Amino acid sequence: xxxxxxxxxxxxxxxxxxxxxxxxxxxxxxxxxxxxxxxxxxxxxxxxxxxxxxxxxxxxxxxxxxxxxxxxxxxxxxxxxxxxxxxxxxxxxxxxxxxxxxxxxxxxxxxxxxxxxxxxxxxxxxxxxxxxxxxxxxxxxxxxxxxxxxxxx
Ligand SMILES: [Cu+2]
Numbered sequence: 001x002x003x004x005x006x007x008x009x010x011x012x013x014x015x016x017x018x019x020x021x022x023x024x025x026x027x028x029x030x031x032x033x034x035x036x037x038x039x040x041x042x043x044x045x046x047x048x049x050x051x052x053x054x055x056x057x058x059x060x061x062x063x064x065x066x067x068x069x070x071x072x073x074x075x076x077x078x079x080x081x082x083x084x085x086x087x088x089x090x091x092x093x094x095x096x097x098x099x100x101x102x103x104x105x106x107x108x109x110x111x112x113x114x115x116x117x118x119x120x121x122x123x124x125x126x127x128x129x130x131x132x133x134x135x136x137x138x139x140x141x142x143x144x145x146x147x148x149x150x151x152x153x
Pocket of ligand 1: 140
């Protein structure tokens, strides 16, 4: 009996030691899994998107319906790509037309009146990546009644 007892008392500390060790192993595994989950969801939540906005046919007389969707809501880091689906030359110029007191025209983005980014004809695109939150009004320099808004959240 004495021999069996000493075997049990000798086994208990080893068992506890193993339990502590394996608990630590499980915890560190959990942390590893938790970290992976965090990185994974972080990537999903912040995966940058390209959001398309159409300059619709007949845009020059359509006011705030010239761009679709309008307003467009995107996340920080997303890119808005405007596509000219009209037969006329348009611009996508940040700010407000001077007729409504806009002083910051083209400060944030501007497809412009010339150059490779200009939306001179159907099928041409212009892109801008928004790296700050805010509300960004824009308009067409050639038809200042064409107004739109990008909301970055
Ligand atoms: Cu226009």
